[in-house]
Structures are given as structure tokens and as C-alpha cells.
Amino acid sequence: MANNPSGSISLPEGLLSGNIDEYFMRQALMEAEKGGKEDEVPIGAVIVSGGRIIARSHNMTECLNDVTAHAEMLAITAAAEALGGKYLPGCTLYVTVEPCPMCAGALGWSQIGRIVYGAPDEKRGYRSVSGGGYKSPLHPKTIVTEGVLKEECSEIMRTFFQGKRRKR
């Protein structure tokens, strides 16, 4: 991305057709693929600030032997490091699958501005634990967009778990 002579930002080719969310979700999908190749559950995330990716990550629970090492958690930590401040109100997280309650809680603490996720996770997603008369773990100002590249984000998970079952 470079400034053009008129002073506005010119975005990469794919963005000219308009869908910024799809562009960044494809970056998160690339992270998910990396994870899958390392035999991690293939979930990827990027955090964007001012049109720039400031953190990229994928699930690393197996290689770090740590249940807290979800893509979103690693991205939040990396983004805070990149910005030099622990709150992320000007940032957008792109993640391939709906965050779990742990990650939603962390995103709540971070006061992230926006969350965009691909595939819903009815069983383990944060919406399974809260709603109705209960508070959301997210910050009240956080805007959530769901379903961006939903099919691709679901497909990579399905293929991974089918492969796992075949190996058993």
C-alpha cells in the first residue's frame, strides 16, 4: 500500500474491487493454513491498524503445549507490543473462526474496535456461553461482523478434522 499523488491511500489490486474485509480475511486464512501444516487446529488471525497488518498469528496450542495459545491471544499480545500500548480501540481483528469465550474475554479487555470472523462456532464460540440477560464478554463498543469468507474458513477446519479422523 502506498500513497498516490492525490494523497489518498492506494490499496493492493484485490482491494480495488472493494472488499477490504475479504482481503484481510484471506491473510488470516493464510495463517490458518500455516497452522494446519504444523498439525495445529487451522485457525488464523491478523490485527489491522490504520490499514496495516500489525500482528499475524495462528493457533499454536500443540507446539507451545499451552491451551491459552489461540491465534487471537497471540495476536492481541503481538499487536499491543507493536503499538506500545495494551488497548486496541483503533484496531480490527480478522479471525477465521468465531472466538471462544477465553478469546472473547481477552478481546473485551483489549477494547478492540472491531472483530470480523469467518465461520461461526456454535459449540465452542463465545455466543454459546453468553446472551439473554447476561453480559457479553466483549467490550460494549466493539463492532462484530460475522460470515466473511465463511465457506473457506469452515472448509479448512472440516478438511483438517476429516484428516485427523482418517489417521485414527
Place this chain on the structure above:
Amino acid sequence: MANNPSGSISLPEGLLSGNIDEYFMRQALMEAEKGGKEDEVPIGAVIVSGGRIIARSHNMTECLNDVTAHAEMLAITAAAEALGGKYLPGCTLYVTVEPCPMCAGALGWSQIGRIVYGAPDEKRGYRSVSGGGYKSPLHPKTIVTEGVLKEECSEIMRTFFQGKRRKR
């Protein structure tokens, strides 16, 4: 703690009077105090396995510039490292304050056997986001005990925040 001649485990003096939970909660309180001295919100945690403390931690969000660095999160990571496996079904977490949704979610993933907390946190505790028809973020087999040394655990928080307000 050392084995006595009969082969049973002899516990430290304070435990002879019976309250193992209070003994370990005092260890968590010592961690909380350390945090407070470093100007962190004074919440401490220990994780116990086979009668031994395998992880100690306190909140470090300020010094690590990371909203995910709660006492419980650091303790889960350290306990998994100590045991060489990422699940903690044989472990008990002692934490001075009711875990938040992020930490409860992480504890759920860890499948920890038991959680003992001191002070309830009605505003930010995990019970504020789930209940009713919604699933708990905790693992269904996790046993929860609340209110151990509740007064001491609340008092250290109250004193910390009163001090903060005075400084403003």
C-alpha cells in the same frame, strides 16, 4: 512437606489444624501482595498438583503491557510447562479473586480439576457473563469452591484501589 515414617505425607504446621484450602490461598495472597507492590492489580494464584505448588503467579498486565497477562493465565501456562502436558485435570487452582470470562475460558480448555477462589467479582467475574440457559465456560467436571479467605482477598483489592484514587 516430607514423608513421615508411616509413609503418609506430613503437611506444614498450619495444615495440621486442617484447612488445606486456606493454606494454599495464603500462598496465592502472598503472590497478590507481590503484584500490588509492583503496582499491578493485586490478584495472585497458585496451582497445586499432588499436594505441591507447581505454579505461582500474579497479575502482570502493566509490566508486560498485555491484557492477557492475568494471574490465572500465567499460572496455567506455567503449570502445563511444569507437568509437560497441557491439560490439568489433577490440579487445583487457588486464586484470590473470581476469574474473569477470559480466565474461565482458559481454565475450561485446561480441564482443571478444581478451582478455589477468594473474593467474588460481581462486575467482572465469569458468572456475570454466563448462566441460565447458557453453558459455563468452565469444563463440566471442574469443581468450584468460593469464598476461601474472602475477607483478606477483598481487602487487598479495596486497599489497592483506594490508594489509586488518592493518587489521582
